[in-house]
Amino acid sequence: MDAQGLDKNRIDERLPGYRRIAHLDMDAFYASVELLRYPELCGLPVVIGGSGDWQPEIHKDGSWHFSRLRNYAGRGVVTTATYEARVFGVFSGMGLMKAAQLTPDAILLPADFRAYRHYSRLFKAAVAEITPQIEDHGIDEIYIDLCGLTDDTLTLARRIKQAVRESTGLSCSIGVTPNKLLSKICSDLEKPDGLTILDPEDIPNRIWPLPVRKISGIGPKATQKLAALGITTIADLARAETAFLQTHFGSSYGHWLHEAAHGIDDRPVVTESEPKSLSRETTFERDLHPRHDRHILSKILTGLCTDVANDLQRKGYASRTISIKLRYDDFRTISRNITLSSPTADAVAVRRAAEECLRRVSLKQKLRLLGVRASTLSAANTLRNSSMSHQGELPLAE
Amino acid sequence: MKLIQAERDTLLKPLQMVTGIVERRHTLPILSNVLIERKDDKISFVATDLEIQIATYAEDGDTVSEGYAVTVAAKKLQDILRALPDKTQVTLETDESRLHAKAGKSRFHLQTLPAEDFPKFPVGSEPQAKITVKQKELKHLLSMVQYAMAQQDIRYYLNGLLLLTEDNDIKVVATDGHRLAFALMKLEAPQEKREVILPRKVVLELARLLNDTDESVTVEILQNQVRFSFSSVVLVTKVVDGKFPDYNRVIPAGYQKHFDINRQLLLQTLQRASILSNEKFRGVRLILTTDNLRIVCNNSEQEEAEEELELHYDGEALDIGFNISYLLDVLNHLSGETVRCAFGDANSSALITIPGNDDFKYVVMPMRI
Numbered sequence: 001m002d003a004q005g006l007d008k009n010r011i012d013e014r015l016p017g018y019r020r021i022a023h024l025d026m027d028a029f030y031a032s033v034e035l036l037r038y039p040e041l042c043g044l045p046v047v048i049g050g051s052g053d054w055q056p057e058i059h060k061d062g063s064w065h066f067s068r069l070r071n072y073a074g075r076g077v078v079t080t081a082t083y084e085a086r087v088f089g090v091f092s093g094m095g096l097m098k099a100a101q102l103t104p105d106a107i108l109l110p111a112d113f114r115a116y117r118h119y120s121r122l123f124k125a126a127v128a129e130i131t132p133q134i135e136d137h138g139i140d141e142i143y144i145d146l147c148g149l150t151d152d153t154l155t156l157a158r159r160i161k162q163a164v165r166e167s168t169g170l171s172c173s174i175g176v177t178p179n180k181l182l183s184k185i186c187s188d189l190e191k192p193d194g195l196t197i198l199d200p201e202d203i204p205n206r207i208w209p210l211p212v213r214k215i216s217g218i219g220p221k222a223t224q225k226l227a228a229l230g231i232t233t234i235a236d237l238a239r240a241e242t243a244f245l246q247t248h249f250g251s252s253y254g255h256w257l258h259e260a261a262h263g264i265d266d267r268p269v270v271t272e273s274e275p276k277s278l279s280r281e282t283t284f285e286r287d288l289h290p291r292h293d294r295h296i297l298s299k300i301l302t303g304l305c306t307d308v309a310n311d312l313q314r315k316g317y318a319s320r321t322i323s324i325k326l327r328y329d330d331f332r333t334i335s336r337n338i339t340l341s342s343p344t345a346d347a348v349a350v351r352r353a354a355e356e357c358l359r360r361v362s363l364k365q366k367l368r369l370l371g372v373r374a375s376t377l378s379a380a381n382t383l384r385n386s387s388m389s390h391q392g393e394l395p396l397a398e
Numbered sequence: 399m400k401l402i403q404a405e406r407d408t409l410l411k412p413l414q415m416v417t418g419i420v421e422r423r424h425t426l427p428i429l430s431n432v433l434i435e436r437k438d439d440k441i442s443f444v445a446t447d448l449e450i451q452i453a454t455y456a457e458d459g460d461t462v463s464e465g466y467a468v469t470v471a472a473k474k475l476q477d478i479l480r481a482l483p484d485k486t487q488v489t490l491e492t493d494e495s496r497l498h499a500k501a502g503k504s505r506f507h508l509q510t511l512p513a514e515d516f517p518k519f520p521v522g523s524e525p526q527a528k529i530t531v532k533q534k535e536l537k538h539l540l541s542m543v544q545y546a547m548a549q550q551d552i553r554y555y556l557n558g559l560l561l562l563t564e565d566n567d568i569k570v571v572a573t574d575g576h577r578l579a580f581a582l583m584k585l586e587a588p589q590e591k592r593e594v595i596l597p598r599k600v601v602l603e604l605a606r607l608l609n610d611t612d613e614s615v616t617v618e619i620l621q622n623q624v625r626f627s628f629s630s631v632v633l634v635t636k637v638v639d640g641k642f643p644d645y646n647r648v649i650p651a652g653y654q655k656h657f658d659i660n661r662q663l664l665l666q667t668l669q670r671a672s673i674l675s676n677e678k679f680r681g682v683r684l685i686l687t688t689d690n691l692r693i694v695c696n697n698s699e700q701e702e703a704e705e706e707l708e709l710h711y712d713g714e715a716l717d718i719g720f721n722i723s724y725l726l727d728v729l730n731h732l733s734g735e736t737v738r739c740a741f742g743d744a745n746s747s748a749l750i751t752i753p754g755n756d757d758f759k760y761v762v763m764p765m766r767i
Contacts, residue, residue, distance in 0.1 A: 338552070352552060352553055353552065356552045390681075390719075390765050390767065391576050391721060391763065391765045392576070392745070392747070392764050392765060392766075393575055393576065393763060394575055394576065394577070394648045394747065394761065394763055395648055396573065396643035396644075396648060397643065
């Protein structure tokens with residue numbers, strides 16, 4: 001299972017500017033956490049998604065009864081799926097009803113973010129024992145700067161994988177290259193339980209044959225546009241003139257595309273990253289009408305605002321910009337934001353701001369999604385300097 | 399063309415009545431102007447900010463020309479008139495594009511804009527409710543609550559005052575989310591239930607314009623508008639479109655801990671203590687024990703003010719904090735001799751009332767200090 005790069009352990013730190021950056025990606029993270037809890041599901045197609053209604057029930061004899069995907073009715077989406085389910089073509093973000101058509105017998109489990117966060121903390125802490133040079137990149141991914149460590153790359157990477165397994169019982173895939181861009185591509189090359197070490201001279205062999213979408217930063221739209229220009233692989237992209245790319249994608253993105261295709265990326269590993277925003281959103285069980293379903297929407301909005309406020313408080317931030325996101329039944333998506341006079345982490349204040357944003361959008365069409373985002377974050381302890389922080393609020397709202 | 403010749407005050411008084419609502423900087427230049435119009439035997443002055451429209455008349459004056467209408471910068475004309483000596487005879491004349499104000503050897507030439515462009519808004523004609531009360535009564539009623547209105551709150555409906563007619567009552571409510579003031583006045587005739595939110599600006603303007611006399615003011619609730627007619631003034635305002643929160647649910651009932659105290663005494667004591675309250679938080683601690691109220695203020699330089707008042711109190715001991723400005727506000731605007739302060743616990747609101755009078759209630763949330 002180990003990489004072709006076993007013997008390619010020669011990234012040489014003595015060369016100036018040479019870096020060893022690892023990207024660690026947990027394998028089917030949410031699904032794997034669920035399998036830890038329900039080991040009897042190992043080897044079966046399992047799909048995570050939907051609401052708590054699909055919680056497994058325990059029988060008198062102690063065995064579990066799981067919901068099958070075929071029984072699902074609703075509009076939830078796949079949060080993640082085990083590799084056994086992915087074989088059927090199920091992927092994250094797919095509608096659960098659609099997934100049920102592909103693999104009706106798959107087990108359906110509701111997402112349990114609490115558990116995922118717990119395991120996320122565990123594996124990050126385990127890696128931090130080896131080196132603190134870690135950049136958080138979501139719940140199941142980190143970048144690790146291996147520069148300055150004396151051991152050779154393969155030993156280090158194996159040690160990290162071992163530490164993750166010991167602390168969580170879960171497997172991960174690691175890519176080690178001179179930069180974040182390549183490492184992110186490489187961690188995906190040999191999933192699951194992969195280990196890929198890549199030198200710059202391997203780029204033509206291993207990176208260029210890949211489709212352009214493997215580059216983090218080339219999304220579906222850019223992929224489509226590139227395809228229209230006859231560029232489908234990274235090799236095609238590498239051959240394209242920078243000027244040509246800049247004509248079609250603007251000067252900075254065009255330039256970046258060129259560099260990315262050649263595996264150039266100077267971004268440092270940022271160990272102390274501050275979040276830029278915190279948000280919550282939800283797709284409704286059915287499309288809701290702004291007027292007829294006003295009460296349901298109002299409840300959902302309050303819930304989202306409360307969640308955002310709780311996230312802010314838990315993470316110790318206060319926000320000055322509150323935005324809402326609406327997706328209409330025709331998938332048109334819009335957002336509106338409002339800037340407050342002082343930062344807040346209070347659910348009532350967030351709700352009030354969100355409501356104000358809603359006043360500025362057309363509410364004639366049915367909605368399928370509602371989201372609330374808090375940005376322009378500052379550390380919550382600055383709250384104490386703002387004037388009204390200790391002032392009680394009259395319970396005017398419902 | 400000569401428009402009018404009159405003593406300074408004949409023009410200045412009505413002008414001052416309408417200029418209060420004129421915005422200094424506005425995207426529509428004509429909104430800084432006052433419309434001066436002669437119809438029949440009257441000279442009217444009209445100003446508007448598109449939300450509020452206010453009109454009044456010159457009492458007398460030697461009007462010498464036929465019907466006319468012109469608009470001119472309201473504040474400039476007002477400043478000119480004000481700067482002229484008392485009792486001066488002033489003449490206003492117009493030509494194509496200017497208004498000329500002449501007084502003695504003074505000459506002022508002001509730009510005009512066409513009266514046709516002045517955005518007077520249509521006023522509804524069918525009142526849904528019509529109330530006539532003494533000006534001083536309405537002035538007093540508004541003054542009891544207007545200080546609690548929110549200012550530039552994004553809950554736009556709080557930047558105003560709720561006016562409610564019901565049975566024999568006219569009720570007013572204002573809140574900024576931290577405190578709420580409620581007052582009611584009895585009417586002679588029963589009213590239909592009507593509820594409107596008056597914009598903050600109108601409330602402040604009415605407080606300025608209403609006289610402290612027995613002269614009457616008529617309040618007419620129209621479709622989306624309210625018209626106030628008093629003295630020689632007709633003020634029409636659009637109402638704030640929105641739902642005012644249910645004030646009843648925040649007015650506590652059945653508070654057991656309470657004391658009565660002389661209003662002036664409490665006001666003066668708090669005013670002294672406030673000298674050393676934190677400039678930003680304005681916090682004050684009230685420590686209530688049997689027959690004793692201790693008032694403590696601290697500022698950021700660790701300076702402290704401490705006051706003690708003897709009173710009759712036999713409830714549980716209580717240590718509660720407030721924004722002192724919210725307490726000073728209510729004590730300043732009440733007129734009675736005694737106030738009653740009632741409390742729940744240190745985290746619940748306090749209720750300030752006038753003993754033996756259910757027509758006024760002030761609810762204020764505490765502040766953690």
